Amino acid sequence: MRRSLAILLGRLARFATRLRGGGSAFPGYLVRKIWPRFIEDVSAQWSHGVIFVLGSNGKSTTTHMVSELLRAHGLKVFTNPTGANLPQGIASAMLSEVTVSGRLPADVAVLEVDEAFSVDLAQLLRPRTVLMLNCQVDQLYRFYETERVADMMLDASVLASENIVTNREDPLLSQVGSRLGSRSTPRVSYFGASDDVLRASKHGLLGAPDFRDETAESRPVALGEVRSFGGRDATIAVGDESITVELPARGLHYAVDAAAASATASLVLGSTFDSASVIEAFATMRPAYGRGEVIPFGDESVEFVMFKNGPSLQLNLDSLLTPPQQVMFALDEGTPDISWIYDVSFDSLDHVDVVTGEKAWQVALRLEYAGVPVGSVEPDLEKAIELMRRMPSPTEDRKLWFVNYEQMMLARKFLGFPDLETRL
Amino acid sequence: MNDATDENARKAGPSSGGTIRILQLYPDELGVTGDAGNVDVLRIRLERSGHTVAIETHRPGASLGTEPDLVVIGNGPLSALRRVLPDALRHRLTIAEWAQRVPFFAVGAGLELLCARIHDSSGDLDGLGVLGAEAHRGRRRRVGYAIAETDEGTITGFEDQATELTGVQTRFATIVRDVTGPASRPDGVRTSTIIGTLLQGPLLPLNPLLADHLAGAAARHAGITYVPDASLAHYDRLAAHATERMRSHVASVFTTIQ
Structure with missing residues (x-):
């Protein structure tokens, strides 16, 4: 009885927090309060x-x-x-x-x-x-x-x-x-x-x-x-x-x-x-959310490559067989410390078209010192996506977007593929 | 950066007229915060300005080679500091002698290595004693962007450290703003040859005035005059934008990190 009550109240809390928007840990907290x-x-x-x-x-x-x-x-x-x-x-x-x-x-x-x-x-x-x-x-x-x-x-x-x-x-x-x-x-x-x-x-x-x-x-x-x-x-x-x-x-x-x-x-x-x-x-198998995922973008599609630290960025760069034709790089304050970006080798890229996110200028600085030319720096992701949209489709591959977690979520939202991941 | 090229560079050392030799100590152990970036930026700025640069590295167990024109020591975890300490202590006299004349740039654990003593709850360690200062690890942790005043001007970096320094004769910088708001606290150590700091970022690409100060000091040691090439303004414009953003975000981010 007590258990059913715990579950019903937890469910109710879950419903309420989802109405408010987004997931929450509160329902989990509540159910464990009643049913430890x-x-x-x-x-x-x-x-x-x-x-x-x-x-x-x-x-x-x-x-x-x-x-x-x-x-x-x-x-x-x-x-x-x-x-x-x-x-x-x-x-x-x-x-x-x-x-x-x-x-x-x-x-x-x-x-x-x-x-x-x-x-x-x-x-x-x-x-x-x-x-x-x-x-x-x-x-x-x-x-x-x-x-x-x-x-x-x-x-x-x-x-x-x-x-x-x-x-x-x-x-x-x-x-x-x-x-x-x-x-x-x-x-x-x-x-x-x-x-x-x-x-x-x-x-x-x-x-x-x-x-x-x-x-x-x-x-x-x-x-x-x-x-x-x-x-x-x-x-x-x-x-x-x-x-x-x-x-x-x-x-x-x-x-x-x-x-x-x-x-x-x-x-x-x-x-x-x-x-x-x-x-x-x-x-x-489909890729896990945002990890190598391909998402429609107008008449073409973009491939999301998510990274969270130096090693994951390096491994993703190392997986490229030839330099991609069109690249966007998005990094924001969701990744607080990016000093490691100077330990990453960017040999796999011959240019980046658009650098975006709150840390765009820091990334552009690193890329230029690494000898990778940057087309434009646009810290606002939505505007950066428009810059990418205006570029013609690549002839040999897809548009490739390197994104940290937060920019991946935001970019999905702008592309009309909202946040499925926090669905609880 | 393999050992063979290191060896060649070392041999070429003092007799290769016009080459500026930058020595990075323990790049594998003390190099987790983009410290290679600091070295790279010095190399690129000197090369763009018409000079020949040799990047050399010293790893545990190797011989130390001849006196370089600049020593860079980066940051790493305590385990890495413990790992390199026996080797560093073996070269203590040479490093101390170099520090009389050679410019040093030391970050985080690299600065702690130069200190007289390193205090930690897991046990105290003897440092190289090149500096009289002592490092106390495990104090209040500071994480986030920071703005600091130095002799070279205002600099911007990222702090991620819990070390307090005592016995510092001259500080390197005064942190004037961090995630908590306006501040006034010391950072690092400065002597006539050494700049030691707990600020990362890495600091030199973000702060060209500091990079040029060190590049100039290295060139001077090599008997060369460094005048930054006009083409470096391209990097400096990007750095100005990057640090402007960092300064405007200084109080608004990272305050919730546990």
Whole structure:
């Protein structure tokens, strides 16, 4: 009775906050006020348990990939929309799918979790599997030091009841075994990319270096490994099987995310893991919101390339085979510190047509010092989009827009593809 | 920036008349805040003005080479500072001797490295002692744009630090405005040869007057006169726009960061 009341009130709050516009963590807060073990009790119903996806970069993409792979194998998946990766946000997301009797019909939950809350959430949700993607120099203004972020993820991962899946090529996260000491559970599995693939990449995977540990451990065998990669095609070895898949977007980071997702799915599914279903799932997968997404723009279309830090911008630039014909670059105060932009190599661009966002002049300054000519600087995104609209369609490719998260959301709105992502 | 070219540059060092040699210490460890950008901007400004520039790097374990015309040390996490400290201490006498004559530009942890002592809750460390100042980490964190007055004029940068310096004889700058509004607090250290600051951005592309001050000092050490080329005005116009925006946003952003 009390539980139904909690859900009804939570739902009502959700309805009200959505009328007011936008999502909110308040419904999640309210339901947990009345039903304190809401998250614990509801999550206990899922037969295949909870999977956490952690990392500096690629959480949304990989959460989406794991969900789609499991769905392709017939599982009913509960997942959280991007941005709802804090405790109250996850409760709000659960609230949107739970029945009044407190049932949330799903077999498994795949949840992307903010690094800073990963330990708290692991204690609440008791994940069976924790997937750690990467630890990059990221949001130093928020986390101060990269090692702190790594520790948050590592501390959460050892709370997994069955599996840790971690990045063999990440200097910090690959060290998780040393945290477990002599413990045999959770079991540690790795994903990564073959030596050949890493050698062929322009700048590698750009994980933050580990300055704490002296000894470089030998490379363990990866359960999921990128064996070859080009553009949007990748061959991934999962155990003994070799699977060639079409990636939802261009870039080595997407191939590595696909290896991570495939390895995770194989652990969750065990003997029912089927490579044909994996190939099928990747072939029909849409890119995660704004990440390599193609959106109509008048008679033509634009490709959104979202970046959040130096490594993700570099990996996206490195994925370009030839310099794009028409480029817009949008960056605003949603990314407070952009000093890292001077550590990024812009060799893949031969020009940028329009630079926009509140930080447009800072970006233009960097590009010009990097020898990349800038056509125009227009800090107002809406006006910048009009400048791009007036340019003729590129003859060989699409208009390419590099955007940070906030500018991506705003640009979508101006193009008539509003904010679906915060839908809870 | 591989070791082979470093080696060549070092050999070419003092006898290569007309070359201005910029040495960046520990670029892998102390270089997370776009510090390579500061070096790049000095190189480009000097080259555009008709001079030959050699960028050299020193990494842990390598020999230090001959006296350069400018030393740049960038910023990094405490773990990185710990990592480079034993190597730096091995070269303490050479670095201290250079600091008598060679201009230095040190940012964040690079400045802490030059200090006499670095205090942290995880344990105190001996710095190089090139400066008498001591660095106290873990004080109130300051994040956001900041405007500062220096001998070279007004500069604009981005602060992301929680270090307080004590025992500073002459400050590098006075922060006059930050996210909290009008301010009056010291930043960094200045000696006849050293500019050390906790401001990033990176600072030199955003503040050409400071870049030209350092480029001039490096050139002078190499026995050359630096006159900024007129074509640099193109960069300076962009920098003026960028810093104008930063100054107008100084109080309105980043106030909610936890």
